[in-house]
Amino acid sequence: MPSALPLRSAEIIAVGSELLGTVRLDTNSLYLTEQLACLGIEIRTKHIVGDHRETLARVFENARDRADLIVFTGGLGPTDDDLTREVVAGVLGRTLDIDEAIVERIRARFARRGMAMPDVNRRQAQVPRGATVLENPNGTAPGLLLEDEQRLVVLLPGPPRELIPMFAALCERVLAARAGAERLYTASLFVTGRSESDVEQRVQPIYSTWRDAEPRIETTILAVMGQIELHLSTRGADPASARARIDAARDELARVLGDDVYSTDGRSMPEIVGERLRVRGYAIAAAESCTGGLLLSRMTDVPGSSDYVYGGVVAYENEAKVAWLDVPEALIAQHGAVSEPVAVAMAEGIRAKTGAQVAVAITGIAGPGGGTVEKPVGTVAYAVLVPDQPAYVRTHVFLGGRDMVKFQSTQAVLDRVRRLLR
């Protein structure tokens, strides 16, 4: 490779009419963005283009005016609809030659499955003159790398299982050396029990000073399923000082938000709660009604959770609450199945049945039916029992659809276990 200016900006062009419908989404660009961000290469624009020769050529020409690196994904298949190779060669004024070594590799790949290579697949061996071929161990279409004046043009196959290893190898072997010394450093905080605007109001005076600082720290606040995520990033040429700076920024926000921050290292709520249980040698058992098993399912999504998850019951029917959890029928008759006394009785019932140190119970109205004026859809009563503390019981009215009510209920219970096991 000739020496060149460092790569700083990139554009991604995802090719394929199927990416423009309502069914399939381009997800490759998220992976590419993340990898490029690590190298300090900034994505300026992403394009998703159908299988139209003229449009693709125009989008490419325009990207050449702006970007140091242009990454195509898709359009490398064997059919007439697969235009990426031709269009790139055409715009760059390169001849397309058939590389017989590639033909042989494709032929061998078909042969290993006992098939003859269809003639159309020869198209996948077309190489613009001067391009470097990128091996594809997971498919027939090789990738291609072209030097185009000061910039690089990369053509990758669309299927993620082919694209990801190919691009990872390219980053390591070529792009890392061509990128500048600056790299991206990130940190995150996950917050519960506060609204987005409340979080914003508390952290804005802090992060607003970082925007004008050098090096600048970018802050993104994201509300996801009833909780708040703060994402920080900065660039730097010295890993130690950049890392220290971003960690200090994260810690500053964590101090302001206090115990409402449940994770500063990307771990999920079930992971954090699992760790607190594991440290104490506690087992947890759950009695779920409206969440229908979601709480235990989320907890058991964590590898190794069998160390502290005892199990539990999904007592959807009132009959099940009585039979399995010894909830007195009279209690249900008096207060209703969705009530704090019943939630406590359910938690006590599952604790008695299992001997688990931590017992939780959830009963509510997930909707869309079943709501009343007194107890609207989204009303959820939950109880948490941990050793040496009084029973914790609360009622919330969660907003959103059935899945949102279920998720927020489990999140509230997990968060309470976390806080009680400080």
Place this chain on the structure above:
Amino acid sequence: MPSALPLRSAEIIAVGSELLGTVRLDTNSLYLTEQLACLGIEIRTKHIVGDHRETLARVFENARDRADLIVFTGGLGPTDDDLTREVVAGVLGRTLDIDEAIVERIRARFARRGMAMPDVNRRQAQVPRGATVLENPNGTAPGLLLEDEQRLVVLLPGPPRELIPMFAALCERVLAARAGAERLYTASLFVTGRSESDVEQRVQPIYSTWRDAEPRIETTILAVMGQIELHLSTRGADPASARARIDAARDELARVLGDDVYSTDGRSMPEIVGERLRVRGYAIAAAESCTGGLLLSRMTDVPGSSDYVYGGVVAYENEAKVAWLDVPEALIAQHGAVSEPVAVAMAEGIRAKTGAQVAVAITGIAGPGGGTVEKPVGTVAYAVLVPDQPAYVRTHVFLGGRDMVKFQSTQAVLDRVRRLLR
């Protein structure tokens, strides 16, 4: 509005540097694509552009060469970074005027929250000369609609809760009348128990003839979480005949794939199974180990599922299998907890405890730990009991991570209930 050619093609330009990171995704375009597809307007290209004046102007200029309709999303906020209004006015050569009526509405919106309107918000009242203002009941930034020669340019705010109602109103009041007579008609089939290549091989001879037919039917095959989705679409000016044609196509594929098709109307597996239970007046109960409650959680995601879901237990610990389900300890010692005899005993146990007509049980190794040579990670034994039929029990080895193993296990069990309740 002057009379004009029908709108047939569209491009979407999503504006905002935050959409180019690894955290936030542009999801508005999926909604827009769906709405436009219903009107027979085809999306040719989507662009995601950061807050850079020059880049945005160039992308817009290029889109003008190709599209009848250009939809901007985002970049209508009050700050200097919000460039959409200025760039569009600049490219079209229109003056930007402050619309005092809009200023008043924004001021009133702030006043309702007891706040004074910051001066910067006047920017949101800028209107390119000749534009139509689109009311925004859910936010401060109004949308804008511009006639640009034969084409339309639409500027929408980025937040989905503002964009969606605004665009729905625009489709109804303006775009429907400007679109051609052709509309899009779609159908789908969800298939289980077959590989993608097997489905492809069976349906390809059929759908390949539709591609060259007039009107053409497009077919997309999508493998999602261990099952296959077939999506069909066609265009037509006559609703009755287009609908009949797409339904006939769907039915033709359904005949070829037989009972492996579980849904032809978009309903999910838990909905389909729920309907079969409801029709027969059966209740279902579940004993889950490795799936940790996911089966019952998925079933109870369906509104009205309390009519047929009794509940169940999450017997994660072996002790729980013995205590709650009367699984003989000796059976676990002899065959292991992940075995067909234990799965059957768990199903029989939960049936005995609940009296439910349909009882299911799942026990397996979700991973990543716990696998052996004999029973590798992903090994799952499950049993299904329905009235008047022998117990159904099978062992599968599912591929993928922990969540994939859990999901596929629940899908296999639900599908078996579906097939046994034909």
